[in-house]
Amino acid sequence: MMDALHANLRREDAKRRVYMLTRSAFAGQQRTGATTWSGDIGASWEIYRKQIGAGVNFSMAGLPYWTFDIGGFVIGAYGGVFSRGGKDPAYQELYTRMFQFRRLRADLPLPWFRDPA
Numbered sequence: 001m002m003d004a005l006h007a008n009l010r011r012e013d014a015k016r017r018v019y020m021l022t023r024s025a026f027a028g029q030q031r032t033g034a035t036t037w038s039g040d041i042g043a044s045w046e047i048y049r050k051q052i053g054a055g056v057n058f059s060m061a062g063l064p065y066w067t068f069d070i071g072g073f074v075i076g077a078y079g080g081v082f083s084r085g086g087k088d089p090a091y092q093e094l095y096t097r098m099f100q101f102r103r104l105r106a107d108l109p110l111p112w113f114r115d116p117a
Helices: 001-014 045-060 088-103
Strands: 020-022 034-037
Touching: 001 034, 045 088
Parallel strands: 020 034
Antiparallel strands: none
16 A cells, blocks of 8 residues: 555655655565654653664664654553653653654654643
8 A cells, every 4th residue: 555655646746755654564665765653652661662672673674764752642641651741850851862762763753742841
C-alpha cells in the first residue's frame, strides 16, 4: 500500500517530497520515505528505555526512519507515571533526555498540542 501511495503522490507532483507516517513496517519501506511511528506512548523512564531499543532495532534492520512521541502522547496515560504533568521536575528531565535521543535521529516529530512546562 505504501508503494502505491508513494507512487500516486509522486505522480501528482514530482517536485514535492513525499512523507508518510505509519504504525506498520515492512521490508523495503525506506524506498518510499515512510517513517514508522511507535504509536501512542506514556511518559516513564521504562517506556523511554524500550523506545531506545526499538529505534536501534529498526535502524539495524535497515529501516532508518523511525520515531516516537517525545514526552509521551499523554503524560499521565499509556503507562505514564508523572501525576503532576509537565510541571514535575522529574518529567522535565525525561522530556529533555527524550529530546537528546531524538536529536540523533533524522526526523523530529512532536506532539504539538501541549506545552510540557
